[in-house]
Every structure is written in structure tokens, then in C-alpha cells.
Amino acid sequence: MEDKIWALGERFAMAAIDGDEWLGALRAMAELTGSSYGQLIGFAPGEVPFNWINDIGHDEIARFVEQERGDPNINVRVRASLNDEAFVIRSEADYRAVGRGSGFDLYREMCDAYDIMDGCQTKLLEGGGRFVGLALNRSRKDGETDAETRALFAAIAPHARRAVKMQIALENRGSALIAGALEYVGLPIFICDEAGNLKGETGEAAALLSAGRFRVMDGKLGLPHPRDDAALLKAFARRHRQPLGIETLLLRGAGKQMPMVVDICRLPSQPYRLSLASQILVIVRSGRRWHEAAPAVLGAAFGLSAAEAEVTLALARGVTRDQIAAARETSTQTVKTQIKSIFSKLGVSREMDLMAMLGDLLRR
Structure with missing residues (x-):
């Protein structure tokens, strides 16, 4: 509940x-x-x-x-x-x-x-x-x-x-106080203009900057990996042309970094106001919100099948191979084969490495 x-x-x-x-x-x-x-x-x-x-x-x-x-x-x-x-x-x-x-x-x-x-x-x-x-x-x-x-x-x-x-x-209260207002939501949120210039962020978003998951260069919000950075820039441009709706990006990072799921939306224009019309929110999913999308993210980012994604999440929660086999009504040998494929796709060699890679995010 x-x-x-x-x-x-x-x-x-x-x-x-x-x-x-x-x-x-x-x-x-x-x-x-x-x-x-x-x-x-x-x-x-x-x-x-x-x-x-x-x-x-x-x-x-x-x-x-x-x-x-x-x-x-x-x-x-x-x-x-x-x-x-x-x-x-x-x-x-x-x-x-x-x-x-x-x-x-x-x-x-x-x-x-x-x-x-x-x-x-x-x-x-x-x-x-x-x-x-x-x-x-x-x-x-x-x-x-x-x-x-x-x-x-x-x-x-x-x-x-x-x-x-x-x-x-x-x-x-105006755009100057938006970042403070967004703290009530408890999510990592960046506030940008349509060109990607960073105007403010919540505390959780600032933590992502400190951790190097996002970066700011010449005042613009960006990402360390060129592929992700280009995807974010294109999303800003699309929000300018198509202001309605929410666009979701899968940012895969580099190496063994876990991908991030990011929602991008433009603040609605309000009658007789100009201050909010050109601002865009970059909302980084975390915790429960990330976990809801975890099977799809693991599939898209690492090429896992639906079954492999479920096994991966179970391993991350500390479920044993025998328990996974029983829950999936399959043999332990089948689970072992799936885990071998998972290790290969995620670039790890032990269950401990996999659990460390996924971290607390997937154990919620």
C-alpha cells in the first residue's frame, strides 16, 4: 500500500x-x-x-x-x-x-x-x-x-x-522561487530555459551534479556522455516546438553506471504571464519511480529479455537462485543459464558485483 x-x-x-x-x-x-x-x-x-x-x-x-x-x-x-x-x-x-x-x-x-x-x-x-x-x-x-x-x-x-x-x-510567486517550491515534491528536478540554460535545481538534483551524473558547461545543463548529452539537447528543442506533454528519455551513461530515466516537460503557459512560458523541467526518476520502470530500463539499456530482467531484479533483492526458480516455476539450471547471460550483458562476474551495481535503487 x-x-x-x-x-x-x-x-x-x-x-x-x-x-x-x-x-x-x-x-x-x-x-x-x-x-x-x-x-x-x-x-x-x-x-x-x-x-x-x-x-x-x-x-x-x-x-x-x-x-x-x-x-x-x-x-x-x-x-x-x-x-x-x-x-x-x-x-x-x-x-x-x-x-x-x-x-x-x-x-x-x-x-x-x-x-x-x-x-x-x-x-x-x-x-x-x-x-x-x-x-x-x-x-x-x-x-x-x-x-x-x-x-x-x-x-x-x-x-x-x-x-x-x-x-x-x-x-x-514567480520563476525566482520555482526551485524552492519544487523541493516539496522530493524529486531531483532541474529548471531550464528552452536552450538548456540551467535556472535552478532542487537539492536532490544538485546532488546529481555533485556526483557527476549531470554537468553544467557555459551555463547549460548537460551530461558527461556525448550520446546522452545530444539526446537531452534534442529533447529541449522538441519541447520548444511541441510544448504539450511529457517526453521520457533513457540516459544510459557510460561503463557500469546505471541508466537514468528522465521526464522532460514544459511548464504550461498561463494567461497574461510570460515568466513561466519558456521554462522546462527535467525530472529525474529515482527510488520507487525508477523501480516501476526498471524492467523496461534494463531491457533497453542492457539488452535483457523480460525474463532476464525479472531474474536480475530478484537477485538485486537478495533472492536465492532456488527461490527464483521456484517462484518462476522453472528449473534451477534454467535460472543459472539466465544469470550467466545477465552477467555477460551487464559486464559483471559475481552476484555481489551485480547487487553493488544496481544498488539501493532497485531494492526498494
Whole structure:
């Protein structure tokens, strides 16, 4: 489950970069928690600046907001969390405990109509009389939340908060603070212009520079191996011509260096702003994100077959040859033959060498 939460956190992080991804991330949160709907909502005095819910039409949401306006005398959920700090989880018992405001009957009718009466929620951010909330909305079929669901929601909320803070920084605080904002994501990220000039980096990205996995020459972000360097430069040029979407590169390095998987995307242009329009993010996959792509990376970088990639990953985790054979329902001799081929392709001679080469990255 921890890996699923981290994967969801990365969906939130990418949604902060590409706002069109928010509904998909909220839907994924709902599915992970056995709920029908995920919701991210903003409240300000007398208004609801935004209200994003997966799989409910924009017009329906707009009508809902128009009637209740985030008023705690109408909306029992706002009433329940009004005085909370961030990450306090409120749910059905709290909705009942705070009592009914003067407009509660209207709110109940609306929730019944959309089948979203049950669920849980928390504040993510608050300031200046405004706050941003995250919620699960559950249908009659879903039923009320239980302790396990609320605990899972509580584990998800900090990831959503990081993404919200990142998006707010991208939208409102200007390019000079982007690198600091991206630290919330916890990934190695370089910020460049379309020509590849380095404008900033997160702490984890700076560590890659110190380790020599990336380099900066004449102010431009580059890579030690000419092949990788050329691929990165071409990717920058493509992001200039095709600003939408994310491009993924496999950077193979040299010798026994493990390859890196890198996502490159252009920050979206925003109405009436020029400062973010020409900036590109270079996001280096690491940890769990790398591991998800590990079989494909090992195949592409070293020519391993799908079966050899699986055996390699098992060896990296310390699984014995007999255990690998049993799990794959094959003979130990077949596994030994595969390992011989793996050693040849990776340029190692012992399992210890292979484990050292793959490192902690593949054992997560």
C-alpha cells in the first residue's frame, strides 16, 4: 500500500505541473480508498474559488456551489472543519456532531441528489481567511468511511498538500522561487530555459551534479556522455516546438553506471504571464519511480529479455537462485543459464558485483 500511496503522490505532483491532471489524480485517490469521488476545493469568505471533483459535470458542480457558497450555516462539512488546523480528519460522525445550520436541509437535499452525503475531509492549507481542502465523497453504495479508510486518507493528504503548495508557487510567486517550491515534491528536478540554460535545481538534483551524473558547461545543463548529452539537447528543442506533454528519455551513461530515466516537460503557459512560458523541467526518476520502470530500463539499456530482467531484479533483492526458480516455476539450471547471460550483458562476474551495481535503487 505504501508504494500505491507514493505513486498517487507523484500523480498529484505532476498535476501541479499540468493542471489537466488534477481530476485524474483525484479519481485515483477515490479508487484507492474505495470511494466514488475525490475532491479538491478552495474556500474564501463568501465564495468558492475552485471546486474540482472527478466524474461530476462542471455544470452540476457549479449549481451546487451557487446554492451553498461555502456557507457553514448550509454546508455541514465546512462547519465541521472551520476551526481546524491542517491534517485534522473530519468524517460522518463530525458532520452529525456539529449540528445543523439554518440551511442544512438544502445541503442534505443537494447531497442526496448527487449521492455524496458520506465521506471524510481535511484542510491542506489556510491563510488570510482562505483555505484549501481535500475530501473523499462516498455514495450510498460506498457507505460511510471506516477507520482504515480514514487512516489511508490521512496518509495521502500530505502528498496532496505538497502538490497544492507547488502549484500555488508556480502560479503566484514567480520563476525566482520555482526551485524552492519544487523541493516539496522530493524529486531531483532541474529548471531550464528552452536552450538548456540551467535556472535552478532542487537539492536532490544538485546532488546529481555533485556526483557527476549531470554537468553544467557555459551555463547549460548537460551530461558527461556525448550520446546522452545530444539526446537531452534534442529533447529541449522538441519541447520548444511541441510544448504539450511529457517526453521520457533513457540516459544510459557510460561503463557500469546505471541508466537514468528522465521526464522532460514544459511548464504550461498561463494567461497574461510570460515568466513561466519558456521554462522546462527535467525530472529525474529515482527510488520507487525508477523501480516501476526498471524492467523496461534494463531491457533497453542492457539488452535483457523480460525474463532476464525479472531474474536480475530478484537477485538485486537478495533472492536465492532456488527461490527464483521456484517462484518462476522453472528449473534451477534454467535460472543459472539466465544469470550467466545477465552477467555477460551487464559486464559483471559475481552476484555481489551485480547487487553493488544496481544498488539501493532497485531494492526498494
